[in-house]
Amino acid sequence: MQRYDRLVRYHIYRISKSRCLADPHWLEAIASETWSGFVERCRTTSGEAIDSVPALLSRITRNRSISALRRVIGTEQTQSLDAETGTIDQNLSADEDQQPSVVAERLELLEFLRESLSDLEEADRSICDELPLIMERRWKEAGKRLGMSESTLRSRWQVILGKLQRTLAKKTGENIAPKASWSDL
Numbered sequence: 001m002q003r004y005d006r007l008v009r010y011h012i013y014r015i016s017k018s019r020c021l022a023d024p025h026w027l028e029a030i031a032s033e034t035w036s037g038f039v040e041r042c043r044t045t046s047g048e049a050i051d052s053v054p055a056l057l058s059r060i061t062r063n064r065s066i067s068a069l070r071r072v073i074g075t076e077q078t079q080s081l082d083a084e085t086g087t088i089d090q091n092l093s094a095d096e097d098q099q100p101s102v103v104a105e106r107l108e109l110l111e112f113l114r115e116s117l118s119d120l121e122e123a124d125r126s127i128c129d130e131l132p133l134i135m136e137r138r139w140k141e142a143g144k145r146l147g148m149s150e151s152t153l154r155s156r157w158q159v160i161l162g163k164l165q166r167t168l169a170k171k172t173g174e175n176i177a178p179k180a181s182w183s184d185l
Helices: 005-015 017-022 026-045 053-073 100-119 122-128 131-135 139-146 150-172
Strands: none
Touching (some): 100 122, 122 150
16 A cells, blocks of 8 residues: 555546645545555455556546546536636546556656665665655755755755666666656656
């Protein structure tokens, strides 16, 4: 559950972003439904091996999120929601980002990233521990927690990103273009 909970929450947020922003408990409720559905699915297969856990979780998450939106909004309005009221119209389409193979590739890339993080020096890993603050651009707060200035943290963060990009490029065999934000992974 710890390994895939972020994937589940990412899909819920992506499918029902405005609902997540409007109701702080929405994400947690749908995540609980998803994990219940996963356990239910595991019980009903009784010994059958699951081909791809990420793909199964993605599908369950998508179905539970859409069902919850339909319950809240109503079936007839679900297909015509615009970006202001729910944006599931564009997210219901089977775009590339939601395909199980793409999700599996991203999870594999995350595994490479996890290995790359473990290869970093202890000081660099401590900076990575403050990733949530860094990703939210709360440099001062992250710097204060780490006992360094904001400018030092920013420059060390750029060095760490460079190291991670080079390591990932070696492990995956492809050149990974610098990202504006590593939260896209």
